[in-house]
Amino acid sequence: MTVLILGLIIFLGVHSLSIVAEPWRNRMAERLGEGPFKGLYSLVALVGLVLLIWGYGQARLEPVVIYTPPMWMRHLAMVLLIPVFVLLFATYLPGRIQRAVKHPMLVAVKLWALAHLLANGMLADVLLFGGFLAWAVADRISLKRRAPRAKPELPHNPMNDIIAIAGGLVVYALFVVWLHRVLIGVAPVAM
Structure with missing residues (x-):
């Protein structure tokens, strides 16, 4: 269950940047450049997605x-x-x-x-x-x-x-x- 929770925190966390910290998100996009920022954002989201898929699969083994x-x-x-x-x-x-x-x-x-x-x-x-x-x-x-x-x-x-x-x-x-x-x-x- 820990892997699922970690995956959710990472995946939904990165997707919540605009909800909770839009000025920071915009500054980071400006500082890094829109392309590199989106690349980093996508990489973090992918790590979260892999963890939540893996964690969900493991959690289903012990329902x-x-x-x-x-x-x-x-x-x-x-x-x-x-x-x-x-x-x-x-x-x-x-x-x-x-x-x-x-x-x-x-x-x-x-x-x-x-x-x-x-x-x-x-x-x-x-x-x-x-x-x-x-x-x-x-x-x-x-x-x-x-x-x-x-x-x-x-x-x-x-x-x-x-x-x-x-x-x-x-x-x-x-x-x-x-x-x-x-x-x-x-x-x-x-x-």
């Missing part, structure tokens, strides 16, 4: 039950996950979805985390998904007081919404049928 969700919660979780990949696509494909949701990546993270909390009741699940849910809520709140940062993005195009919906639903179907079992070791639905 600690916090709660046992009823079966209908798993079905609700599957429904909540439908828009997640659509929103992830919409994050990078500007269109009506992105404009309506404002921060599609954060909404996707919140839905993903909430759905997994509804379907899983082990301590490792509560730490992992609860941590991500808390981070996404805190980041969304902090965005209201932060100046928007320029980011490269594709031009707005009505086709972007169609691509986001189609691509997101295809990836969702792949995860449900195959990828979740291959990558995570758990089949979300019995085949």
Whole structure:
């Protein structure tokens, strides 16, 4: 469990720089240069991600039950996950979805985390998904007081919404049928 917690602290910590220390983050980016700063940021985030994946895998070997969700919660979780990949696509494909949701990546993270909390009741699940849910809520709140940062993005195009919906639903179907079992070791639905 220690490795999972360390991974969460590192991964969510680096992703919280703008939430808790935006002036410092901006000074560091200016001092190092945007490219080197992003490289260092990515390296630290990757270390955190590797640790949290490894730690989560190890924690699942000795599960600690916090709660046992009823079966209908798993079905609700599957429904909540439908828009997640659509929103992830919409994050990078500007269109009506992105404009309506404002921060599609954060909404996707919140839905993903909430759905997994509804379907899983082990301590490792509560730490992992609860941590991500808390981070996404805190980041969304902090965005209201932060100046928007320029980011490269594709031009707005009505086709972007169609691509986001189609691509997101295809990836969702792949995860449900195959990828979740291959990558995570758990089949979300019995085949």
